Amino acid sequence: MNPHDTAQANRIAYRGDIVFAPTLGELAVYPDGYLVVEGRLIDQVLSASEGDLLYGGGDPSPGGGSGRIVDYRGKLIIPGFVDLHFHAPQFPTRGLGLDEELLSWLEEYTFPEEGKYSDIGYAGAVYRRAIKELWRQGTTRVAVFATVHREATEILFRLFQESGLGAYVGKVNMNRNAPSYLLEDTEQSLMDTREILERFYGRSQAGLVKPIITPRFVPTCSLDLLLGLGRLAKSYGACVQSHLSENTGEVELVRGLHPEAPSYAAVYDQAGLLGQTPTLMAHCVHSTEEEIDLLRERGVYAVHCPSANSNLSSGVMPVRRFIDSGVRVGLGSDVGAGHSVSMARVMISAIQSSKLKWLWSSRQSVPLTTAEAFYLGTKGSGSFFGRVGSFEPGFEFDALVINDMDDTTPGFEEMPLSERLQRFLYTGDERNIEARFVAGSLVVEPF
Amino acid sequence: MNPHDTAQANRIAYRGDIVFAPTLGELAVYPDGYLVVEGRLIDQVLSASEGDLLYGGGDPSPGGGSGRIVDYRGKLIIPGFVDLHFHAPQFPTRGLGLDEELLSWLEEYTFPEEGKYSDIGYAGAVYRRAIKELWRQGTTRVAVFATVHREATEILFRLFQESGLGAYVGKVNMNRNAPSYLLEDTEQSLMDTREILERFYGRSQAGLVKPIITPRFVPTCSLDLLLGLGRLAKSYGACVQSHLSENTGEVELVRGLHPEAPSYAAVYDQAGLLGQTPTLMAHCVHSTEEEIDLLRERGVYAVHCPSANSNLSSGVMPVRRFIDSGVRVGLGSDVGAGHSVSMARVMISAIQSSKLKWLWSSRQSVPLTTAEAFYLGTKGSGSFFGRVGSFEPGFEFDALVINDMDDTTPGFEEMPLSERLQRFLYTGDERNIEARFVAGSLVVEPF
Numbered sequence: 038m039n040p041h042d043t044a045q046a047n048r049i050a051y052r053g054d055i056v057f058a059p060t061l062g063e064l065a066v067y068p069d070g071y072l073v074v075e076g077r078l079i080d081q082v083l084s085a086s087e088g089d090l091l092y093g094g095g096d097p098s099p100g101g102g103s104g105r106i107v108d109y110r111g112k113l114i115i116p117g118f119v120d121l122h123f124h125a126p127q128f129p130t131r132g133l134g135l136d137e138e139l140l141s142w143l144e145e146y147t148f149p150e151e152g153k154y155s156d157i158g159y160a161g162a163v164y165r166r167a168i169k170e171l172w173r174q175g176t177t178r179v180a181v182f183a184t185v186h187r188e189a190t191e192i193l194f195r196l197f198q199e200s201g202l203g204a205y206v207g208k209v210n211m212n213r214n215a216p217s218y219l220l221e222d223t224e225q226s227l228m229d230t231r232e233i234l235e236r237f238y239g240r241s242q243a244g245l246v247k248p249i250i251t252p253r254f255v256p257t258c259s260l261d262l263l264l265g266l267g268r269l270a271k272s273y274g275a276c277v278q279s280h281l282s283e284n285t286g287e288v289e290l291v292r293g294l295h296p297e298a299p300s301y302a303a304v305y306d307q308a309g310l311l312g313q314t315p316t317l318m319a320h321c322v323h324s325t326e327e328e329i330d331l332l333r334e335r336g337v338y339a340v341h342c343p344s345a346n347s348n349l350s351s352g353v354m355p356v357r358r359f360i361d362s363g364v365r366v367g368l369g370s371d372v373g374a375g376h377s378v379s380m381a382r383v384m385i386s387a388i389q390s391s392k393l394k395w396l397w398s399s400r401q402s403v404p405l406t407t408a409e410a411f412y413l414g415t416k417g418s419g420s421f422f423g424r425v426g427s428f429e430p431g432f433e434f435d436a437l438v439i440n441d442m443d444d445t446t447p448g449f450e451e452m453p454l455s456e457r458l459q460r461f462l463y464t465g466d467e468r469n470i471e472a473r474f475v476a477g478s479l480v481v482e483p484f
Numbered sequence: 485m486n487p488h489d490t491a492q493a494n495r496i497a498y499r500g501d502i503v504f505a506p507t508l509g510e511l512a513v514y515p516d517g518y519l520v521v522e523g524r525l526i527d528q529v530l531s532a533s534e535g536d537l538l539y540g541g542g543d544p545s546p547g548g549g550s551g552r553i554v555d556y557r558g559k560l561i562i563p564g565f566v567d568l569h570f571h572a573p574q575f576p577t578r579g580l581g582l583d584e585e586l587l588s589w590l591e592e593y594t595f596p597e598e599g600k601y602s603d604i605g606y607a608g609a610v611y612r613r614a615i616k617e618l619w620r621q622g623t624t625r626v627a628v629f630a631t632v633h634r635e636a637t638e639i640l641f642r643l644f645q646e647s648g649l650g651a652y653v654g655k656v657n658m659n660r661n662a663p664s665y666l667l668e669d670t671e672q673s674l675m676d677t678r679e680i681l682e683r684f685y686g687r688s689q690a691g692l693v694k695p696i697i698t699p700r701f702v703p704t705c706s707l708d709l710l711l712g713l714g715r716l717a718k719s720y721g722a723c724v725q726s727h728l729s730e731n732t733g734e735v736e737l738v739r740g741l742h743p744e745a746p747s748y749a750a751v752y753d754q755a756g757l758l759g760q761t762p763t764l765m766a767h768c769v770h771s772t773e774e775e776i777d778l779l780r781e782r783g784v785y786a787v788h789c790p791s792a793n794s795n796l797s798s799g800v801m802p803v804r805r806f807i808d809s810g811v812r813v814g815l816g817s818d819v820g821a822g823h824s825v826s827m828a829r830v831m832i833s834a835i836q837s838s839k840l841k842w843l844w845s846s847r848q849s850v851p852l853t854t855a856e857a858f859y860l861g862t863k864g865s866g867s868f869f870g871r872v873g874s875f876e877p878g879f880e881f882d883a884l885v886i887n888d889m890d891d892t893t894p895g896f897e898e899m900p901l902s903e904r905l906q907r908f909l910y911t912g913d914e915r916n917i918e919a920r921f922v923a924g925s926l927v928v929e930p931f
Contacts, residue, residue: 129892129893129894131910132909132911133910135854135910136853159894162894163892166892344836347836347839347840348839350839350840350842353840377911385823386836388582388795389791389794389795389833390840392794392795393794393797393800393837395797396797406583407582407583444613445575445576445613445617446576447606447609448576459579459580460579460580463578463579463580463582463823464823464824466913
């Protein structure tokens with residue numbers, strides 16, 4: 038089926054066991070419910086009895102009274118996963134070099150790999166595989182770093198457009214403190230970024246793939262470069278993504294490079310790259326109170342990447358403090374420092390890390406519940422893309438159909454939907470995902 | 485093929501990319517090596533050039549000069565995974581109730597599930613599925629808790645015997661502080677335990693499945709019961725497994741129940757259940773220095789269950805301190821508090837937890853490397869079963885053949901074996917496991 042055929046149908050009711058998280062900590066559950074979609078948007082979710090009244094109940098069949106019904110009875114229907122931090126060129130090195138910390142890992146594993154993306158054949162081959170894996174794992178929207186290479190980045194754009202997934206794609210900018218083969222001339226870096234903005238801004242298929250301004254992080258970007266990128270962000274109204282306060286060595290390095298700045302975040306702020314347009318800052322493990330306040334004031338998303346932060350011995354972002362402080366929080370896999378593309382794994386990692394954080398904070402920092410982690414990886418992260426990540430009326434219909442039939446669990450049929458969701462997140466995998474929808478359209482395996 | 489046919493062949497050389505951990509932190513790697521097995525034991529491991537000389541190199545074919553060659557070229561051959569802590573009756577509840585801590589989780593999820601094993605039909609159905617999953621995930625030896633029910637426990641014995649996997653199987657003892665449907669009369673509990681020892685001790689097929697004395701933990705076992713079990717352990721020379729210092733609430737509870745005891749471990753010790761025969765103590769998260777000293781003196785295995793300890797907000801066992809103190813350390817999945825049966829996942833969880841522990845100990849508690857975690861889940865744990873978990877001469881041939889061909893990684897063929905192992909542990913799964921051997925025999929899918 039053409040991935041976009043279904044968007045043409047006027048009104049479709051998806052019938053199944055519907056679970057989503059409209060607010061932090063709360064699950065909305067509709068056993069055997071009806072999720073009514075019109076075009077790319079959700080119209081409403083109906084309980085079994087409401088839906089039966091409207092659609093006649095019984096066996097669903099095409100052409101019922103109120104439109105077509107798609108039968109996913111006995112299967113979970115949940116919002117698609119949203120990954121706010123993913124490095125496409127690190128896909129081949131995931132799971133490697135993880136006995137290192139951030140700065141040596143970058144030098145020994147990541148930079149050498151990223152150097153290869155001057156070869157567009159190589160880039161295309163890897164990027165296809167990375168996108169296919171995102172699709173398999175149920176990630177329906179993703180914010181992605183490419184490399185400094187303009188041509189390879191444009192290939193990544195086109196492949197995402199072809200895939201049917203939603204993405205912000207960023208050409209990385211770097212002009213200092215990196216191997217020569219990855220260093221850009223400041224003017225060229227800005228010109229290439231502008232070129233990509235011109236070429237892709239607002240013109241992508243169905244608006245699902247958009248450029249995002251992507252300074253790697255302060256250590257590899259001079260203030261000149263950052264200021265230039267800030268000007269581009271402003272003039273195009275383009276979003277921004279970068280890294281912030283991941284590792285203590287990195288924080289020290291930034292302090293040494295910018296002794297005048299009141300905080301690491303303040304360097305981005307000074308350049309117009311901290312919420313002047315919608316902004317993602319990955320990690321925020323070692324953010325000070327002052328930095329947290331600044332992120333809240335600027336409406337910046339703090340992107341929690343728990344697996345990567347454990348893998349590189351960076352620490353645990355105090356996610357509860359961020360939430361309580363009113364900072365927007367989302368989740369990221371941070372592949373390749375994170376080894377798993379699966380956002381379900383990332384949610385579990387966030388929960389586990391938060392429990393250890395709780396213990397080590399003398400039980401002050403309340404751990405995340407399963408429902409909270411699920412919210413963060415769906416609506417929490419999805420809100421960066423607009424009305425995405427929930428099944429409330431007016432939200433884009435991004436969804437996963439989960440065939441979680443489990444013959445290893447006697448009494449599976451009687452499990453409440455909240456437990457079936459928890460079971461899937463903890464023990465399921467991509468083999469349980471039967472269908473993926475983005476903005477109303479069924480998305481089939483790309484490439 | 486009958487799982488034991490291969491054991492009949494006199495001498496078999498398995499040719500492939502051989503990796504094992506003979507000591508903590510050290511990997512032995514034999515690219516395109518030969519692993520020579522005689523009956524159930526490893527004779528030697530030969531490098532490619534040594535093996536080519538002896539076996540003529542080139543295409544392996546049956547009936548070569550020095551015996552049969554089995555061709556696993558291009559695939560990893562690693563020791564089988566050993567899981568020192570697994571609750572078979574919690575297999576259906578894994579991944580559930582993990583927003584709780586230990587004591588409420590036991591009451592709300594675990595005890596009600598364990599109550600069902602008075603029904604031997606139910607027990608047989610679940611235990612088949614649990615063993616099949618152990619097989620799938622590459623666990624070749626496992627120390628297992630059943631429930632208090634003698635009949636269901638005997639079924640678990642027979643199913644393990646049928647499977648070809650190696651196991652210590654324990655009927656659980658409990659006579660206080662649990663729901664009435666799980667409480668035993670002390671005398672009956674001891675008689676049932678003795679009955680199982682009589683029936684299974686030393687008579688299991690190929691010696692692969694053995695009984696183990698299994699008081700659940702001090703809170704649910706009176707001193708009378710513990711003393712009786714200690715006498716049984718002594719008179720049969722039977723091994724012992726239990727839980728120790730997992731959660732602060734539990735430690736408090738034990739202190740209240742046994743105010744006279746100098747430590748939690750001392751209660752077991754007083755009963756003859758702490759290393760008087762080979763002993764496994766799961767968790768040891770909150771062990772005092774005194775307790776650690778006692779464990780070392782008694783030669784007790786401290787079984788690290790990192791995923792379960794994160795899931796139930798118990799904490800992180802100071803694994804480095806145990807190792808440095810000379811305590812024997814192994815790994816356990818602790819299904820169902822641990823959600824994954826895979827020991828590869830448990831190894832990664834051990835590494836991640838140790839990195840956070842390192843940070844929170846002001847960088848004193850050196851984190852585990854990948855090679856160290858691999859050692860703990862193979863030879864470290866395997867030594868409880870004898871000469872198991874390594875490929876040194878005289879060790880039992882327990883092995884996994886890993887087909888890790890990875891077309892998502894350009895240059896995969898050139899990766900060093902240590903990186904291929906790391907990649908598999910972090911990102912692989914049971915789909916990569918092509919064959920499993922226990923004590924020289926190929927083990928096919930059970931049931």
